[in-house]
Structures are given as structure tokens and as C-alpha cells.
Amino acid sequence: MKTILVSDDDRHIRTLLKHVLTRDGYLVTEAADGQEAKLRLKQHTVDLAVVDVMMPHVDGLELCQFIRENYDIPVILLTARQQLSDKEAGYLHGTDDYVTKPFEPEELLFRIKALFRRYSIASDDKIRLNSLVIDRRNYELQRGSEVLLLPVKEFELLAQLAQYPGRLFTRSELIELVWGADYEGDERTVDVHIKRLRQRFQDDTADFIIRTVRGIGYKLEVVQL
Incomplete structure (x- = not known):
């Protein structure tokens, strides 16, 4: 309960x-x-x-x-x-x-x-977004028998957003969660990685959408089938 x-x-x-x-x-x-x-x-x-x-x-x-x-x-x-x-x-x-x-x-x-x-939606090691499964332990994405590999920071950013679908993350939160509090770059790094993720999954709109909340940050939404 x-x-x-x-x-x-x-x-x-x-x-x-x-x-x-x-x-x-x-x-x-x-x-x-x-x-x-x-x-x-x-x-x-x-x-x-x-x-x-x-x-x-x-x-x-x-x-x-x-x-x-x-x-x-x-x-x-x-x-x-x-x-x-x-x-x-x-x-x-x-x-x-x-x-x-x-x-x-x-x-x-x-x-x-x-x-x-x-x-x-999020378990300890795997996050399911419709047909796409994010395996955080092995740092890979699975869709059926297909295995997809991403650069480490893109994977960690996607996993962070997907762990809490619908929750809005500010850019500063994502920097701290994905790159660490001691990261010396600026928040535009988040924008660049989000752009790359969108390009990689532009044909996968049936699984999820990463939305921009202007002036604040990003959130991932699971598409309802």
C-alpha cells in the first residue's frame, strides 16, 4: 500500500x-x-x-x-x-x-x-519505452533482436530522462546528473546532446518524444499506443 x-x-x-x-x-x-x-x-x-x-x-x-x-x-x-x-x-x-x-x-x-x-516504468536496470528497452547495466538499447549502441553521454542523458517520463529537468539539473557537479563546460552541452538524440531517433516517434520547455529544459514523454 x-x-x-x-x-x-x-x-x-x-x-x-x-x-x-x-x-x-x-x-x-x-x-x-x-x-x-x-x-x-x-x-x-x-x-x-x-x-x-x-x-x-x-x-x-x-x-x-x-x-x-x-x-x-x-x-x-x-x-x-x-x-x-x-x-x-x-x-x-x-x-x-x-x-x-x-x-x-x-x-x-x-x-x-x-x-x-x-x-x-523504470526498474533497477531496464527502462521500457514501448518497443525500446534501455539497459542501463550494459549501456545498450534493445528493440526486439536489434541492439543499439550510443555514445556514453548520449546514453546516460536518454536514460536519465526516460527514468522519469513526463518530469521536466532543467539544463543545470541534467548537467549535474549526467556530467557531474564539477563539469566545467556550459549548459549548451545539453542542447547539443538532445539534438543528437532527436536526430538518431527521428523515425522512432512511436516510442517517445523529447520535448523542449522553453527557457527551462527538457522532458521525455512516452507515446501512448
Whole structure:
């Protein structure tokens, strides 16, 4: 049974979400602010976090970044702010999804289930994108009996994006994850490698698409067959 952290300083929203989520078979742990949420993450094994942006002590953006740096779980931000700049800030801090208040609880439930599906695509060693399988242990791609080999950094970049389909990665995140924090080049390296990947797989649109989110970074989407 999966456990969901609901962090919101509004007690009524916490109560509502607990009712909806437990009715659907999830366990729920609650936090009234970001500081308490950090404690709950240490106390419980959490599978997904629903986080309000405007909270005392530690706000939702800071908490989201903390989760992204320390836990491998999906995050949904809740906020009353609907400006594009606010959404951009959320994605820059590492959120997987963004829901504006007021919201329909059932819609949030749909989004939670979608995120669990995305995260479950990746296993320890292999990631399946329809007919294409990324074998991270052997650094190769497989499609049926065909084996494809890529340059190391292209492979690692593709595997990083494919491990979390639908999640937006900033260029700086990809630099740190693929090239390492001590990399001395600039973020245009990511753009060059993305271009090469698109050229290699331009005829493979049935498997996946790498989308550009202007001014932020990239995300990989698995094509629904």
C-alpha cells in the first residue's frame, strides 16, 4: 500500500485529501508546514508528496527542492497562484506536476495515479519505452533482436530522462546528473546532446518524444499506443 504525504497549512484541505486518498486505498501522513513535512519524510516511507506552496517556516518550493535532493519520489505542488512565472518556479524547484486551487479532488487523484504509472516504468536496470528497452547495466538499447549502441553521454542523458517520463529537468539539473557537479563546460552541452538524440531517433516517434520547455529544459514523454 502506497503512502502519500499531504503537506498543507490548511487543515480543511488536509482532511479532504486524506478522506479522498484513503477511500482510494492510500495511506496518508499529514504535515501542517514544510518543517513538519521533513520530519514525516524521515519517520515514514513516503511514495509521493502533495505539497502546498504557501506554508510557514519552510515553504512548498523549498520543501520540493529538499525532496528532490534527498528522495526519489514524485511531487505535486498545490497553489492558488496561476501565473506562468509561478509555475516556472515550481518546475525549477523540481516538481513533477502543478495543480492550482481551487481544484477537484478527483482530478488530483487522477494526476497521482498518472505519476505512479510514470515512475513505475523504470526498474533497477531496464527502462521500457514501448518497443525500446534501455539497459542501463550494459549501456545498450534493445528493440526486439536489434541492439543499439550510443555514445556514453548520449546514453546516460536518454536514460536519465526516460527514468522519469513526463518530469521536466532543467539544463543545470541534467548537467549535474549526467556530467557531474564539477563539469566545467556550459549548459549548451545539453542542447547539443538532445539534438543528437532527436536526430538518431527521428523515425522512432512511436516510442517517445523529447520535448523542449522553453527557457527551462527538457522532458521525455512516452507515446501512448
